[in-house]
Amino acid sequence: MTVSALTPTVFWTDRPGRPGPFPALTGSATADLVVVGGGYTGLWAAILAKEENPGCDVLLLESATLGFGGSGRNGGFISDSLTHGLSHGVSLWEKEMPELIRLGRENLAEFAATLDRHGLDAGLHLSGKTTIAVAPHQVGELRALEKLHLDYGDDAVWLDAAEMRADVDSPTYLGGLRVRNTGGLVDPGRLVDALTELAIRLGVRVHERTAVLDFTRTPSGVAVTTDKGSVLAGQALIATNAYPAPLRRLRHLVLPVWDYVLVTEPLTPSQLASLGWRERQGLTDAGNQFHYYRLTSDDRILWGGYDAIYHRGGGTGEELASRDSSHELLARHFFTTFPQLEGLKFTHRWGGAIDSTSRFTATFGTALGGRVGYAVGYTGLGVGASRFGAATALDLLARRDTPRTRLEMVRRPPIPFPPEPLRWPVVEYTRRQIARADEREGRRGPWLALLDRFGVGFNS
Structure with missing residues (x-):
């Protein structure tokens, strides 16, 4: 069987016994806080809001199912970095890096402590x-x-x-x-399930298959319009990431870039021994176009990355989860890297949209007079940083002066992407220049140098 013959299926969520399904919201409802998006950021926001104030009525709305987007499709790499890596952070915020590193380490420690405190198993393995x-x-x-x-x-x-x-x-x-x-690995699907279990345990109300269409400011808060009803809330928090947000300004700041992944059948003991890999840490190439790969708990290899595809118009439809040329390229690269595994079969393939900003780090803010907050744009390093993003958005909604809200990264948004029809050719040209830099031993041409000068994050 060729890779292209595989039905696109996400390995992490391809198992029974997951929480849900949760009913769609129909009719009218009320809440103190409405969280829009049921991935890591949305789940963490709901959990942190309830832990801070158990009496807060939190309603979480997800347009598909919990973890449907990047939270259930990523490679499971977790990092303490809030800045898309150390060198990238230094290039953008050198003076703030000691504080950014402190906050990142603190965030990862609290991430792990929450799972431990509540007895939740998400396959967390801090192996670097x-x-x-x-x-x-x-x-x-x-x-x-x-x-x-x-x-x-x-x-x-x-x-x-x-x-x-x-x-x-x-x-x-x-x-x-x-x-x-600086981090390690986690099972993305089990992490979604663990956070869901904790949110429900704390009293968060969850509705799936409920798309949020619009926000309207009211004298006492915000009216949230959905495809099947409405919610009157005190505040709302947007955690839609790569998917179109019901706040138009975010569509200029976030670019959905598609990433593709393969997973093998389980390795035999002799195949695993041929690799070594005794510490079972995550691995990545050092190029601009890079692969990321890791072992799963049952000794499969997840192999992803390299191609990063922006589809004209910023599409996020599920039909884009399959891209034969990208999956076949990944398979060829896999056996070039590990020729001793020739003949090993792949069992899963999929694609997912990454929420990229022009500086490759998240953006934060509020709208509608401070009634709506947001944290989006993690650019592939959101597994750990999502908790930080949720906490920062909650700080902004509460108008708290905290070490998080004082950061330049939080106070200053990234440069917006140009609108279509200009956006697609600019992104494609940039992508070709990045590939060319790899071919030229890392030497960056005039276009990438210009982007570097304006703080656009293609130097990561």
Whole structure:
């Protein structure tokens, strides 16, 4: 069977016994806080609001099913970074980096502590990550990144080619940067289910298959119009991420970029032994176009990334979850990386939309006189940062002066993307220039240099 013959199915949610389904909202309702979006940010916002004030009436509305979007489709990499990686953060907010790092580490610690405190198993494994050089110029780049990590107190060590291959064996590896203290892995589907269970336990009301269409300011709060009814609420929090938000300004700030993934059948003990991979950490390439990959709990390999596709018009429809050319390219790259696994079959393939901003980090704010808050645009590093985003949006709604709300990253939005029909050719041209930089040993052309100058995040 070819990869293209596989029916698109998300591995993480392809199992019975998940919470739900939850009924759609019909007719009219009231709430203190309406959360729009049932992914990680929305679930964390509902949980944090209830933990802060158990008497707060929280209503969570999801247009599909909980975890339907990026929260259920990602690779399961969790990081303490709030800035799309250390080097990217330094390039944008060097003066604030000590505080951003402190807040990121604190956020990840509280993320793990919440799961532990409530006895929730989301497959969290804080084993760090290894970034691998697969081209000669990447060796120097990673050595420089090693120094940066050490300067900021991280547990980072350089592995030369022999050491890297002794850790995880591939003929393509020229070295690797092993960082052990900045994150790890989680099971995305189990995390959605764990947060759902906790939200329900705390008294959050959940409705699936309920699309929010509009907000209207009222004297005492906000009226939320849905496809089947309405809600009168004190406040609302938007957590729609890559999907069209019922607040038009966000459609200029967030770009849905599609990412594609494969998962293999379980490896045999001898196949796993041929790789090594004893620490079971997540792995990524060091290029601009990079693969990310990891082992699952049942010894499959998840292999994704490389292609990042913006579909003309910003489409987010489920028909885009299948892209034969991207999935076939991933399969070829997989066996180039691990030729010892030739003949291994793939069992799952899918695609998902990543909510990117022009600076590759989330954007935060309020609208309608402070009645509506939002946190969107994590650009692929939202598994851990979603909790920070939810907490920040709640701070903004409460008009609290906190270390989070003082950050320049929170106070200043990213540069908007141009509207269509200009948006698609600009994104495509930029994507080609990024690929060309990889081909030219990392040398960036005039276009990428111009974007760097204006703080647009393509230098990550």
